[in-house]
Amino acid sequence: xxxxxxxxPFLVEDAxxxxxxxxxxxxxxxxxxxxxxxxxxxxxxxxxLESVRPEFAGDVRPGxxxxxxxxxGIGSSREQAxxxxxxxxVAAVIAPSYGGLFFRNAFNVGLMLLTCRDAESLAEAExxxxxxxxxxxxxxxxxxxxxxxxxxxxxxxxxxxxGLLNQLxxxxxxxxxxx
Amino acid sequence: MLExxxxxxxxxxxxxxxxxxYVPERDESSRKIVRIAREWAREQALPHVYDSQGICHVxxxxxxxxxxxxxxxxxxxxxxxxxxxxxxxxxxxxxxMLGVVxxxxxxxxxxxxLRMHWxxxxxxxxxxxxxxxxxxxxxxxxxxxxxxxxxCGPAVQALSMQExxxxxxxxxxxxxxxxLIAPDATTVEWLARTGAxxxxxxxxxxxxxxxxxxxxxxxxxxxxxxxxxxSPANSRPVGDYDRVPxxxxxxxxxxxxxxxxxxAAAAVLRGRRVAPGVRLIVAPASLQDQETARREGVLQAxxxxxGELHPTSCGACAGYGNPMGDDVTVISTTARNFKGRMxxxxxxxxxxxxxxxAASALRGAISDPREVLA
Numbered sequence: 001x002x003x004x005x006x007x008x009p010f011l012v013e014d015a016x017x018x019x020x021x022x023x024x025x026x027x028x029x030x031x032x033x034x035x036x037x038x039x040x041x042x043x044x045x046x047x048x049l050e051s052v053r054p055e056f057a058g059d060v061r062p063g064x065x066x067x068x069x070x071x072x073g074i075g076s077s078r079e080q081a082x083x084x085x086x087x088x089x090v091a092a093v094i095a096p097s098y099g100g101l102f103f104r105n106a107f108n109v110g111l112m113l114l115t116c117r118d119a120e121s122l123a124e125a126e127x128x129x130x131x132x133x134x135x136x137x138x139x140x141x142x143x144x145x146x147x148x149x150x151x152x153x154x155x156x157x158x159x160x161x162x163g164l165l166n167q168l169x170x171x172x173x174x175x176x177x178x179x
Numbered sequence: 180m181l182e183x184x185x186x187x188x189x190x191x192x193x194x195x196x197x198x199x200x201y202v203p204e205r206d207e208s209s210r211k212i213v214r215i216a217r218e219w220a221r222e223q224a225l226p227h228v229y230d231s232q233g234i235c236h237v238x239x240x241x242x243x244x245x246x247x248x249x250x251x252x253x254x255x256x257x258x259x260x261x262x263x264x265x266x267x268x269x270x271x272x273x274x275x276m277l278g279v280v281x282x283x284x285x286x287x288x289x290x291x292x293l294r295m296h297w298x299x300x301x302x303x304x305x306x307x308x309x310x311x312x313x314x315x316x317x318x319x320x321x322x323x324x325x326x327x328x329x330x331c332g333p334a335v336q337a338l339s340m341q342e343x344x345x346x347x348x349x350x351x352x353x354x355x356x357x358x359l360i361a362p363d364a365t366t367v368e369w370l371a372r373t374g375a376x377x378x379x380x381x382x383x384x385x386x387x388x389x390x391x392x393x394x395x396x397x398x399x400x401x402x403x404x405x406x407x408x409x410s411p412a413n414s415r416p417v418g419d420y421d422r423v424p425x426x427x428x429x430x431x432x433x434x435x436x437x438x439x440x441x442x443a444a445a446a447v448l449r450g451r452r453v454a455p456g457v458r459l460i461v462a463p464a465s466l467q468d469q470e471t472a473r474r475e476g477v478l479q480a481x482x483x484x485x486g487e488l489h490p491t492s493c494g495a496c497a498g499y500g501n502p503m504g505d506d507v508t509v510i511s512t513t514a515r516n517f518k519g520r521m522x523x524x525x526x527x528x529x530x531x532x533x534x535x536x537a538a539s540a541l542r543g544a545i546s547d548p549r550e551v552l553a
Contacts, residue, residue, distance in 0.1 A: 101272070103325070155286070163274070
């Protein structure tokens, strides 16, 4: 699978993204447990979601997507909750709603979030495609098309660039005399 | 990171650096964090630096840095405190802060608005903290859904500036992005005292036809509220608690140790002593507030009642050090009582107003301050 500049897998239209299905209210402590927070992201990532899906961190493959219920990423402002998913190669999260701080942090660290009312109609392990026709759309394995809320272009760019830091690097390289 | 990016600060006059979380330095890692911040401030010749002067959410307004109509971000989740001055202010993470410091820009999704309209007036011994715990009990910790929340109505307008700050501060617990209060004469008076250039506040109010979801509250019948472990939303009227014994009473943090909070605690404790076996810890939110409290005799009243004075920093509220010890029951003026928040995962932390915390210290059990104040 091709990857973006940030190392995250590209979203593709053919049905190649494998679904990991989770419930509602997956909080930042489940994504990045407090007791490993003093470690780097490589270690934190190995504990990602361990208390709800112990096999997740070991078995997830680059290009897989996480599908969840409402309230994904509620809780603290820790960026590592989103960065852990990026580190594991998760291409996108698809859920009906997100914690507000998590929503910001996700794009800032290069993780694409799709807000999809019907996310929960997707099944564990099904293969889906994701395409951008103005607003993003999820194409389920059976061909159903699920509409998502529009994502502004600059956020799509941010996720594709691997996050805000990479965007800043590019921007400053263009304007060396900034400030 | 700025060096690695080869970047400059976008506008030094618009950056305020406050060292509050890891002071006073207690171990090698906190020494390192504070040393890096101090060296950076010196190298950059930053014009606005507050080193160990108190907690950023209180120090910033005391320095006159937050003005009505401003758009501000802070590197801490209680940054909505600035909303008390009619500024749109919210907390962001480290990566975003770097982006703001370098570019002066940030993205925002235009939020929906919730209006919390409080009619009537608060009874004696009942505070903004109780209003917030009441709203948390009703809406839960994600009730704000990252929206802009406005607090309005006669009971809000009657609040002092620091009481308004408590409301806006705990918008974070409500799950809101920002917690706004329209500026008025109270705001202007505060700003004038800081020496800030007092702006024209005309127009910084919600339009009559603004689209929002409105909720009504009556301050008149509000009792003191207490949140039980381990969530601020787990709040009930103080009368629902049947003599829960406490070993520690904590008056601290940006939420609950500003000058007015210290005055409230002193109003209960003046001329009295805390119950045997109760530790009363007082950690004023800023040096300025501590000094004023000292001049007014407020600090002495708290110390005479048996209080221990702790440094003016985030201290135990951020779980920094473990001054409480394990297996204790704490009643605290702070904003959060998540498991382990104040250091020990075996501590049970209750949240209340400074009046309630002081009354509970006096009696050694969770108590209604109105019984003590009467």
